[in-house]
Amino acid sequence: MRNGKWKIRIRTFLFIGVILCLGTMANGDIQKQASGPMSGSGKTFLYTAKKFGVPILRASIKIDNGSLEQGRPIYHIQAEVNSLDYTGFLFRMNNRFTSTVEAETCSPIRYVKEINQEGLLIEKKNYLQILTFDYPNKKMVIERTEMREKQEIPLQPGTYDPLSMFARCYLKEELRPGEDIRMSIYDGVRLRQMVFHSKKEKMKPKGCGEVEVICLESVTPFSTFGDKEGVIRIWYTADGKKIPILLELDLSIGSIKFELEELKES
Secondary structure, X not given: OHHHHHHHHHHHHHHHXXXXXXXXXXXXXXXXXXXXXXXXXXXXXXXXXXXXXXXXXXXXXXXXXXXXXXXXXXXXXXXXXXXXXXXOOOOEEEEEEEEEEEOOOOOEEEEEEEEEEEEOOEEEEEEEEEEEEEOOOOEEEEEEOOOOEEEEEEOOOOEEOHHHHHHHHHHHOOOOOOOEEEEEEEOOOOEEEEEEEEEEEEEOOOOOOOEEEEEEEEEEEEHHHOOEEEEEEEEEEOOOXXXXXXXXXXXXXXXXXXXXXXXXXX
């Protein structure tokens, strides 16, 4: 019975690796944020996930300074989720995600998942998956390199991967309390139709005084938990800089929070 409970807890943390965009988290020095969201490239957000006050995972999301690909401006958004050393006898994780997006619209071009995990309480997985968004031909090409095969599925307009969704919210969207943001999100597992409701709140991030924030909240089924519904909440500062200071997953087995530990600029 105890082993079964541990499996549920560990799967909770693993799912965050898949969902990482669906959000971000937390804070180190909010006052260091630069001028505004369109100058938001060249930043790295560093997060820690804890359970019962004990750190279990480290996560990061990095937006580069932008570059050109075939003559068009693009951004690369990179995310990593790594387990801490002392969890190794139960689970080990080193998962990486990269999204290439058009700089003007944040529409995805490619989404790459590098999954490398194993342990006593989790299923061993080691694979590379590449999603190519072919909007002119209204299709998505899915490659699993170890299987040496390609699959094509219809691509709906306005479909994002988790990291391009984060880029859109952080770099493009004007977050207004009371307004909804609707998105189709494909993470390599399933297509999700999501509606994020927004509201203004006040909170005290770690190491800071009280700040006004805008919370985006959406209900969605989680495939990891038998498609049971859960709630995703992301808190952004309401000062125009839109720093994502906290992410919460409210699941059937409990709540998990990621807090921003540090914000780096390059």
